[in-house]
Amino acid sequence: MNKNDWNPDLYLKFDKERIRPSIDLVARIDCDTPGKIIDIGCGPGNSTQILVNRWPDSVIIGADNSPAMIKKATADFPNQKWILFDAGNDNINDKFDLVFSNATIQWIPNHDKLLKRFADLLKDTGILAVQLPLFFDMPLSKSISEIARQDKWKVATQGVDNLFTINTSAYYYDHLAKYFSEIDIWTTDYYHVMESQSSILEMIRSTGLKPYLERLADDNEKKQFETLVLEKIKQDYPLQSNGKVLFPFKRLFFVAKK
Numbered sequence: 001m002n003k004n005d006w007n008p009d010l011y012l013k014f015d016k017e018r019i020r021p022s023i024d025l026v027a028r029i030d031c032d033t034p035g036k037i038i039d040i041g042c043g044p045g046n047s048t049q050i051l052v053n054r055w056p057d058s059v060i061i062g063a064d065n066s067p068a069m070i071k072k073a074t075a076d077f078p079n080q081k082w083i084l085f086d087a088g089n090d091n092i093n094d095k096f097d098l099v100f101s102n103a104t105i106q107w108i109p110n111h112d113k114l115l116k117r118f119a120d121l122l123k124d125t126g127i128l129a130v131q132l133p134l135f136f137d138m139p140l141s142k143s144i145s146e147i148a149r150q151d152k153w154k155v156a157t158q159g160v161d162n163l164f165t166i167n168t169s170a171y172y173y174d175h176l177a178k179y180f181s182e183i184d185i186w187t188t189d190y191y192h193v194m195e196s197q198s199s200i201l202e203m204i205r206s207t208g209l210k211p212y213l214e215r216l217a218d219d220n221e222k223k224q225f226e227t228l229v230l231e232k233i234k235q236d237y238p239l240q241s242n243g244k245v246l247f248p249f250k251r252l253f254f255v256a257k258k
Contacts, residue, residue: 004214008044014203015046017192018027021131021251022047022102023075024188026054028255029129033059038121039103040087045073045080050079051100058097063087079234088114097122101244106132109165112175119179119258127257128180134187134250136166140200143232148212153225156215163211172254176206180256192247199231200247202228 011018033055039048042062051060063085064070073082079169085092087101089109099118118128135141148157169185176183194200205213209229213222237245 001157008069011044011206013068013206017190017203017249018103019046019050020190021188021217021253022050023104025100025129025131025253025255026050028184029098029127030255030257031127034127036096037061037093037100038063038092038094038096040064040085040099040101040118041107043067043069044072045077045082046074047102048080049077050145052090063092069191087117092121094121095126096121097123097126098151099126099128100233103131103133105130105163106135106166111167111172115172115175116179122154122258125258127255128176129253129255131251132166133208133254134166134252135164139236139247140204140233141208143208143236144212144229147225147228147232153216156217156221160211160215169210169252169254172252176254176256178256182255182257183254185252185254187252192249193239193240194245194247196243197239197245198230200233200237200245201230203247215253219242 005034031078037051037055037058037060039051039060039062042048043066045062048060048062060080062080062082064073065084067084067085070082070084073080087104087111092142103184105111107113122128145161148155148160169187173185174182192205213225216222216225236249239245
């Protein structure tokens with residue numbers, strides 16, 4: 001696996017927390033039997049199974065730009081179709097009844113162009129369903145950015161914040177309204193019950209913390225950076241009376257119909 005590729009096993013360690021938004025997003029899609037579905041940013045295929053379970057007779061394609069994730073999805077679900085696909089750049093010569101994307105588009109720039117690309121992938125009566133984490137709204141994100149700006153880290157981590165693209169609900173509504181006649185948009189606050197403060201660090205190590213760690217020189221620097229992040233986690237996410245930790249996680253959803 002390429003050192004900058006995703007780690008499917010670490011990602012799936014927190015499958016229960018990661019899959020809940022997919023379940024909620026699929027539940028809000030008003031469609032009897034979409035003939036063809038594409039899951040953009042399918043990862044290791046865990047969220048794709050929510051689509052498969054709801055629409056077992058549909059043709060469902062899982063697409064991701066990570067070779068490691070596609071390899072894992074193919075190994076775990078060999079009877080399904082998986083493709084390497086960069087949603088920000090690649091083209092597919094096909095049309096879909098449903099374009100689904102869970103916790104992916106925050107890694108892709110230029111959302112005005114991206115939403116048009118998604119709309120172009122849809123048939124005339126197609127549906128777009130998207131969820132993205134509002135990472136910048138979280139104390140954890142602010143703490144990581146603050147640490148990254150410290151003298152020891154600021155050169156190595158310069159520009160990492162710009163790798164995330166997260167806009168307001170008003171932004172998404174205005175751009176969706178160019179291509180869709182019906183738009184349902186909402187946010188949900190999830191309160192993940194974590195076993196420890198260290199488990200929060202472990203959960204984000206494979207996602208939001210990943211691009212910062214990749215910029216650091218060696219394992220020793222990564223450990224130092226993580227130690228500082230954990231100190232902030234302990235301040236921002238205190239222990240509950242039973243020793244567990246509440247980890248609030250806000251997410252933005254939208255379902256749009258042509």
